[in-house]
Amino acid sequence: MMDPPGTRQNCEDAMSYVENGYTKLEAFRENGYVVLDSYDQAADPQEWRDIEYVDWKSSGETRFAPLASAYGDLECDGFWNHTPPKTDKDGVWVPANADKAPKLVERAREPGANIGRCRVIELLPNTYGETLYNVHRDDNNRLNPEGAGWIVRGFFNLTDNPDSVMVLRDDKDDPSTETRIPLPAGAQLIVDTQRLYHAVWHQGDEPRYCLITSWESGPELEAYIEKHHGRSSVESHPLSEEALAAGEALAAEKRAARAAALAARGQDPAFGDGTLRVLESSRGAMEQEQLSEA
Numbered sequence: 001m002m003d004p005p006g007t008r009q010n011c012e013d014a015m016s017y018v019e020n021g022y023t024k025l026e027a028f029r030e031n032g033y034v035v036l037d038s039y040d041q042a043a044d045p046q047e048w049r050d051i052e053y054v055d056w057k058s059s060g061e062t063r064f065a066p067l068a069s070a071y072g073d074l075e076c077d078g079f080w081n082h083t084p085p086k087t088d089k090d091g092v093w094v095p096a097n098a099d100k101a102p103k104l105v106e107r108a109r110e111p112g113a114n115i116g117r118c119r120v121i122e123l124l125p126n127t128y129g130e131t132l133y134n135v136h137r138d139d140n141n142r143l144n145p146e147g148a149g150w151i152v153r154g155f156f157n158l159t160d161n162p163d164s165v166m167v168l169r170d171d172k173d174d175p176s177t178e179t180r181i182p183l184p185a186g187a188q189l190i191v192d193t194q195r196l197y198h199a200v201w202h203q204g205d206e207p208r209y210c211l212i213t214s215w216e217s218g219p220e221l222e223a224y225i226e227k228h229h230g231r232s233s234v235e236s237h238p239l240s241e242e243a244l245a246a247g248e249a250l251a252a253e254k255r256a257a258r259a260a261a262l263a264a265r266g267q268d269p270a271f272g273d274g275t276l277r278v279l280e281s282s283r284g285a286m287e288q289e290q291l292s293e294a
Contacts, residue, residue, distance in 0.1 A: 021146030088116035116214035129250025160185035
């Protein structure tokens with residue numbers, strides 16, 4: 001019989017628990033994210049400059065370079081949107097890019113956990129208000145069978161962006177739930193992006209590059225987090241009340257304009273708004289709701 005939601009497994013696996021039929025890691029229970037030791041990449045080649053990017057719009061002005069996709073093609077669509085569909089696991093390396101980026105592939109494979117989507121994101125500079133407008137949750141576990149490990153995502157910052165931050169929220173509309181994590185070169189964090197709203201506020205003049213990898217929760221990922229001294233809580237990067245208020249105002253204005261435009265076309269104003277409400281209300285329909293990356 002499956003353990004009831006939220007119960008721990010046996011004492012030999014005390015750092016994981018079962019919730020809604022999925023194995024989750026204790027490190028994520030409190031806040032939904034883990035910050036690892038910084039990675040010293042000074043001696044690594046800048047492989048993200050040599051791989052091929054495809055247009056794939058996400059939370060901001062973005063392109064992506066897939067290293068692993070559903071079936072090894074140079075594309076970025078959700079694994080569930082293929083024939084046959086599958087969950088965000090068992091990704092197939094894309095030879096055109098993976099062969100040019102062995103160090104990035106090595107870093108993605110280091111945990112030893114099952115890998116789904118693996119790609120490098122290119123994000124152009126944006127504002128805090130635009131970031132709040134773009135915060136979203138990811139549909140990582142669509143088609144993931146009960147009894148499997150919950151899928152989370154790793155974010156390894158490749159460029160040096162000390163003034164940029166990953167914005168995380170438990171509640172999209174509640175600023176008090178926000179944590180902002182700085183993104184200098186070598187910053188490494190793992191986020192339960194189906195639980196937390198997230199997007200990156202990227203300040204600067206040049207694009208930001210980051211390696212994003214989907215991993216299945218389990219003993220391999222747990223050991224990797226322990227090896228790299230994962231912290232489940234960090235101090236949020238400071239931001240003035242004036243900046244917070246201005247960002248909220250801009251995000252609200254953009255959301256209202258978007259909802260009105262969708263309603264005028266006869267579409268659900270909540271479709272693709274980052275909340276997954278449309279998707280979760282009618283799972284069987286497999287809506288082509290645009291889901292984003294950070």
